[in-house]
Amino acid sequence: MTREAAYWDGVAELWLRERPQVLWRRHSDAVNRALLERWLPAAPRRVLKTDLFDEAVGEGLYAFLAARAESVCGVDLARPIVAAAARHPGLEAAVADVRHLPFADGEFDAVVSNSTLDHFESLADLRAGLAELARVLSPGGTLVVTLDNPANPFVAARGAVPRRLLERLWGRHGALAVRLAPSPLGATCGTRRLRSLLAEAGFEVAETGAVVHCPRALAIAAADLLERHAGRGAQDAFLRALRALEGLERLPTRAITGHFVAARAIRRPS
Secondary structure (H helix, E strand, O other): OOHHHHHHHHHHHHHHHHOOOHHHHHHHHHHHHHHHHHHOOOOOOEEEEOOOHHHHHOOOOHHHHHHHOOEEEEEEOOHHHHHHHOOOOOOEEEEOEOOEOOOOOOOEEEEEEEOOHHHOOOHHHHHHHHHHHHHHEEEEEEEEEEEEOOOOHHHHHHHHOOHHHHHHHHHHOHHHHHHHOOOOOOOOOOHHHHHHHHHHHOEEEEEEEEEOOOOHHHHHHHHHHHHHHOOHHHHHHHHHHHHHHHHHHHOOOHHHHOOEEEEEEEEOOO
């Protein structure tokens, strides 16, 4: 097992033991579903999801994808996440690195990659991931991808924290870190650079956007408090307020308020 895989296995075990951010995950899943409702083809034959974290720790996107596609396959580098996600009947779950996928060329009609490729330490790895996604997509297939937005103030602040410090926090105070501290920020890019990388990998970019416009770190902390100290009515009101903030997507400031940049891209013919 590589050091990278061992690290994510440890993070996954903490998440699955502590079960944090249940309320926040409801909002995150809703935002991602709304994006896919707009961008994913109506009836793809076979869909690949490039991580299974959503499905392991919450409802995730599997039910939505399964209702839309003939079959859904998901991969994750962390073995505990794959094992937990396998509870969804019909999901083909496998341990795999998105840079080296165990699938044939052109096997999928659509790929959903929400905040997966922004966990690597270099843009070279991000490029390798996009090239591999292009390989397993059929010509004309759709990729929906999101990455941490470096122009967002919270993402920028997180990126300023040394990776070693965050890893030390996880190692010493895992139960607290899993509730409030994000994993280390990997290599990412803004919309313009993402367009360039997608074109380089063999994609035609159809449209771009940004999602998750609430102040994410503050929202996660507030959601954690509400989970432990408030009733269902207050929690539902909180989720409605978060959904209202997604309306910021329609403003010119969306490139700053969005926690993630998003793109819909079409695989060019070989």
